């Protein structure tokens with residue numbers, strides 16, 4: 001009893017496998033049957049096949065003048081051609097994942113590790129030949145993006161306090177406002193407090209501790225008020241201390257002066273919104289990152305993934321009319337900020353953050369929690 005297996009050739013043409021010999025389409029016969037001939041050149045073995053792919057065994061010639069292919073070679077070709085199609089239809093899927101799901105669903109009993117290497121190589125080649133040539137200059141990148149109609153939101157961008165990122169944004173999007181993440185700001189300042197040996201003072205209710213606490217109110221002022229508040233109001237209550245002077249010099253040089261590395265307009269804003277952080281971006285990044293299988297993905301694959309995320313996001317936005325209410329802890333924090341800001345406005349407090357014992361610690365803890 002003869003039986004035939006089917007596979008697709010590299011070019012997607014139907015191939016029959018009978019007794020480990022491959023047959024490819026040769027011609028249409030006058031009686032409407034399809035003649036398939038052995039793929040070995042010079043061999044006269046052939047199959048007669050009906051339109052519905054049934055084989056008319058009685059009119060086939062199964063006499064070959066050569067040996068059959070080895071079983072692993074045929075299996076390898078079947079898998080390779082099947083995965084080639086899968087992998088190029090779905091450019092972003094990991095190769096190993098495709099291969100494993102194939103092996104789970106199909107019985108294979110002949111392929112070896114050498115065959116797997118061959119299959120992977122074959123598919124990499126197929127994938128590499130697909131996307132257009134990589135751009136070689138930033139101009140080419142802009143041109144490609146323009147063709148693809150990629151839209152970026154460029155009004156303001158929230159980032160960490162890393163000067164390279166700020167410079168790049170200012171170069172590429174000249175009209176975009178760079179904003180600093182409140183969480184990272186607090187983190188930088190707290191690291192500086194530790195560096196200058198003030199952390200034990202900070203958690204105690206000493207004069208120095210109080211002064212440091214006030215400092216963390218600065219990000220909640222108007223950018224224009226930061227300089228005055230820092231050099232007038234805060235200077236009046238500045239305790240004499242060498243470490244504190246060093247910390248203050250650090251603040252002036254990096255943050256509070258208008259010509260500092262990160263001037264107040266980047267990080268100060270009179271608002272109680274707690275979303276002035278890069279938290280949501282970082283959670284996005286970790287999901288985004290998990291979509292890639294190489295550290296330097298092809299720019300076109302990269303964009304494909306962005307587009308698929310974009311369409312997912314559209315659906316989510318469309319289906320969410322109500323936003324989840326904040327947890328009580330977060331509502332309290334917002335309320336606290338609101339109160340402190342209005343007290344500052346009406347002159348009840350001269351400086352934000354007073355009466356609040358070390359303010360940053362719970363803030364950092366909250367952010368760390370929201371990030372998880």
Ligand SMILES: [Zn+2]
Pocket residue numbers: 021038039040043044045063064065066
């Ligand atoms: Zn043959």
